[in-house]
Amino acid sequence: MSKSTTLRPEDIFSDDSSFYGGLLKDNERDPLHADSATGSEGEIEELTREAAEYSPETYWTHIHPHLLSTIQARRQEENKKPPAVAEEKNNEAAHSPMDIDTDTVYLPRNMSSEHETSANFLSRLPASSTREENIGSWIYAYPAKRVRDNEDRAGFMKKGLEALHAYVAQEAKLRYENDKKKGSAIALSRKVKPLQRELEKELLELARETNCISGKWMMFITPDRVDSYWAAVAGATMKGQLGIAAKVATQSDMDAQGKPRLIAVYTKDYEDIADIKRVLRKLVELDLVKREERPIYYKRDAWTYLEIMSGNKYGLKATAFSSADVLGGKV
Numbered sequence: 201m202s203k204s205t206t207l208r209p210e211d212i213f214s215d216d217s218s219f220y221g222g223l224l225k226d227n228e229r230d231p232l233h234a235d236s237a238t239g240s241e242g243e244i245e246e247l248t249r250e251a252a253e254y255s256p257e258t259y260w261t262h263i264h265p266h267l268l269s270t271i272q273a274r275r276q277e278e279n280k281k282p283p284a285v286a287e288e289k290n291n292e293a294a295h296s297p298m299d300i301d302t303d304t305v306y307l308p309r310n311m312s313s314e315h316e317t318s319a320n321f322l323s324r325l326p327a328s329s330t331r332e333e334n335i336g337s338w339i340y341a342y343p344a345k346r347v348r349d350n351e352d353r354a355g356f357m358k359k360g361l362e363a364l365h366a367y368v369a370q371e372a373k374l375r376y377e378n379d380k381k382k383g384s385a386i387a388l389s390r391k392v393k394p395l396q397r398e399l400e401k402e403l404l405e406l407a408r409e410t411n412c413i414s415g416k417w418m419m420f421i422t423p424d425r426v427d428s429y430w431a432a433v434a435g436a437t438m439k440g441q442l443g444i445a446a447k448v449a450t451q452s453d454m455d456a457q458g459k460p461r462l463i464a465v466y467t468k469d470y471e472d473i474a475d476i477k478r479v480l481r482k483l484v485e486l487d488l489v490k491r492e493e494r495p496i497y498y499k500r501d502a503w504t505y506l507e508i509m510s511g512n513k514y515g516l517k518a519t520a521f522s523s524a525d526v527l528g529g530k531v
């Protein structure tokens with residue numbers, strides 16, 4: 201049986217303590233300045249890898265709401281509120297996500313709850329008047345059975361940005377050589393096009409490897425119609441009739457300028473064309489998309505993560521296709 205060791209505060213917080221949480225013995229060197237790859241440096245590498253892969257959603261969703269300190273803080277806040285405020289909170293929804301007496305998963309207040317009706321949700325967070333500074337830029341709606349993804353967004357963005365930077369360097373080199381030879385724009389385009397196709401292929405492969413495969417139909421709706429459109433989208437989403445999620449932009453100062461609000465309807469996999477078509481057909485059935493009107497567009501989330509917009513310097517299409525393409529049989 202090993203001899204127990206009593207830790208003193210000075211052992212933990214001394215200048216010799218490792219930044220990564222380990223304690224150094226007198227005969228050990230600081231692992232941050234070690235030359236070898238053995239010992240505590242291996243632990244550092246492992247912790248660094250885990251930190252890179254860590255997603256805070258699990259903590260805030262499954263752990264933080266049930267911590268004793270969190271429960272005590274909420275009870276203290278409730279005790280500070282006057283009775284009228286507490287009564288209003290209790291009447292807000294049958295199953296409040298802040299209810300600490302149930303095992304319901306905590307959801308941020310800008311999202312629908314699996315225990316909430318669409319009517320209550322829309323009443324609680326009306327799209328036209330919910331301010332951005334109060335809850336953030338978006339209101340989210342989910343089906344009762346929410347699909348949990350396991351995408352490695354950080355990994356995709358790291359490798360994706362590297363691919364974009366490599367393309368920019370190669371394209372600049374080709375442009376320099378073409379200008380040096382006084383070549384034509386057509387000649388340069390013939391050399392750049394294969395690079396663009398290779399870049400798109402590489403990004404799609406990276407997206408698949410990291411499970412960043414969701415996408416969304418995007419509708420831009422004027423502020424005067426946003427409530428009716430969002431009510432139809434949120435209601436169908438919460439019933440499981442559309443995609444895996446939907447969101448609408450909250451009210452901002454841009455509304456006064458008549459700037460359209462974005463409503464996005466998400467699908468699980470941008471390569472699942474059958475599902476993408478199904479969602480679009482439902483939007484048509486709900487009279488939200490009309491053949492004779494302006495089309496809506498489908499965009500891969502991978503492109504959103506890398507901020508690939510229209511007119512980008514990579515020569516990539518910002519969107520995969522439009523509703524006109526799908527309804528016209530081109531997809």
